[in-house]
């Protein structure tokens with residue numbers, strides 16, 4: 328599925344208008360995030376649900392964090408982490424998407440778990456592309472929603488490129504698609520740094536940067552939106568990464584887990 332984007336801007340060094348940095352995981356290593364998540368998390372969130380559980384990773388970049396999450400959640404240790412274990416695919420399937428087709432191609436080429444983790448190029452904000460794509464994936468499992476969604480360091484890029492309305496729409500979408508949702512929001516200082524980076528490249532500001540009214544404590548704002556407008560509750564905050572981002576786990580207050588007996 329082709330993602331509409333300006334290839335020229337992406338190839339300019341330093342310019343990554345969607346946060347589509349080619350080596351993102353080198354700067355923010357997956358271990359800094361996954362190590363905050365308790366071992367056995369899936370078992371405690373879904374004690375009785377039918378397997379496989381379905382996960383959706385939005386804005387997966389070149390897939391390093393998706394693979395690390397998969398390994399961590401399934402307790403795959405270093406010794407067996409690079410092989411596809413027959414039981415693992417029955418436990419969890421991950422659908423990972425990103426707006427940048429080149430990052431997705433890299434993710435596909437290097438994935439150690441091709442039978443369990445699918446990578447696809449998709450602009451999650453493009454409803455015409457998104458809806459048939461997500462429903463056809465879910466239908467393969469006879470499902471209408473995901474058990475768990477991951478939205479890791481993505482909210483700022485949606486917010487900068489689609490404004491307050493886009494952020495609200497995005498969070499409502501994730502809340503409607505996922506029973507649990509793990510969010511790593513970027514703090515406001517990252518917005519300023521992203522805008523500065525663009526200016527240094529002599530480019531005009533993000534279209535929406537100056538008109539954003541949702542600003543300040545972004546973890547608090549995102550929690551407020553999800554809990555007050557999107558029928559979710561905050562289950563847990565897993566603390567902050569060394570680069571000052573919190574990992575927040577939400578649960579839908581309306582969805583009935585589909586896999587439960």
Ligand SMILES: C[S@@+](CC[C@H](N)C(=O)[O-])C[C@H]1O[C@@H](n2cnc3c(N)ncnc32)[C@H](O)[C@@H]1O
Pocket residue numbers: 345346347348351352355385386387388389392424425426427430449450451452478479480481484485
């Ligand atoms: C900063 S990276 C985070 C990567 C990964 N989630 C992590 O935390 O390591 C943000 C990613 O979101 C993707 N992204 C931004 N807007 C998107 C959209 N509308 N649809 C899908 N992906 C998007 C970017 O291409 C980029 O790879």
